[in-house]
Amino acid sequence: MDGSQGGIGEGPLDPASVRRFLSDNPEFLTGDDGLLDELGLKVAAGGNVVEFAPAAMARIHAAHRQEATQRQHLEETARANFAAQAQTHGAVVDLLDARNNSDLARRVDELAQQRFGLAAGVIALETEAHPPAGWRMLVEGQVDMILGGPQRLARMGFAPTAMGLFGERAEAIASMAMVRMAIWEPSRQGLLAFGSADPEGFTEDMGTELVAFLARVVERTAERWPLL
Template structure:
C-alpha cells in the first residue's frame, strides 16, 4: 500500500471503528502512558482509566459557567419582579390624580421616588397651551422625537428629546418614551422618563412596562376635558 492509499484509509477512520478497536485492545490505551498524559487521563488500580487534572478542570469550568448563568437568570428575575411591583404601585398613584396638573406631578414624583430616575414628563402636541404641568409640542414633534410615525416607543438617548426635561435636560443621559393618543379626536402625546445614568435605558431594552404606564396616563387624562 502506498502513501496515498494510507491517507485515504486514515481519512475514512470513524469513531465507531476507534471505539471497537479500543474495546478489543484495551492495552493499547492503558499501556501507552504518553498518550494517557496527553489526554489528561491516568490508570488507577485495576486498570481503570481515571480522570486526571485536565479533565477535572474542564468539569469545574463547566460547573462554573452553569452557576454564573443561573445567578444571572435569578438576578434578572428579581429585577423584573421588582420593576413590576413598582409599576403596579405607580398605577395606583396615577389613578388617584385629581386633574391634569396633579397627573403630571404624580408622573414626575413616581419617576424620582419609585424608579430612582431624574424626571417624568407628559407632553402634548397642541396649537394652544397644554394642560398645566404638561410640556407643549408642535404638530409632528412626537414623530421627530421617536424617530418616525410608525414608532410607538424609543429607549436610549435621543438628543431631540432633551427639551422635554427643561432645566434638567443637561443631566439626562438616557430616556424611555412612549407615544400616546388622548381624547377624541385623538391628540398625539408622549410619556417620557429621563435618567442621569446612560445604562438606565438602552436601545435593546423592551418598553412594555413604560407602555403600560402610558396607557394608564391616557385613560386617566381622559377623565377631564382639555380646555
C-alpha cells in the same frame, strides 16, 4: 492499519469500531502519553485503568461554576423584574388618584423619582394652544421626530432630539424611555417620557412593556378631563 491487525480500517469511523479497536489494543491508548493528555486522562497506579486527570475534573468544576453563575443571574433578573412590576402597580394607583391633568403631570414626575429612582418623568402634548399646566408643549410632528418616525411607538436609550422635554433638568439626563400616546377625541399626539442620569438606565435593547403600560394608564386618566 488494516482490519486483519485489529485496526479500525479504511472506512468511516463509528463508535462500535472505535470501542472494539481499543478493547483489542489497549496499549494504543495507555501507551500514548500525548493522547492521554489531550483527552484529560491518566493511567492509574495499577497500569491497566484509565482515570480522569485533574485537568478533566477542573473542566467539570468550571462548568458547574458557570452553570451556578448563570442560574444566579437568572434569579437576580427575575427578582428585578418582579420588583419593577410591583413598583409599576403602585405607580398605577398613584396615577389613578390624580385630581386633574396638572396633578397627573406632577404625579408622573414624582413616581419617576421616588418609585423608580429616575431623574424626571414628563408628559408632553402636540398642541397649538397651551397644554395643561405641568405638561410640555410640542409642535405638530415633533413626537414623530423625537421617536424617529411615525411608525415607532416607543424609543429607549439616548435621543438628543428629546432633551428639550426635560427643561432645566436636561443636562442631568443620560438616557430616556419614551412612549407615544394618543389622547382625547379627536386624538392628539403625546409622549410619556422618563429620563435617567445613568447612561445604562435605558438602553435600546430593553423591553418597553412596563413603560407602555404606564403610558396607557396616563392616556385613560387624562381623558377624564378633556381640553376645552
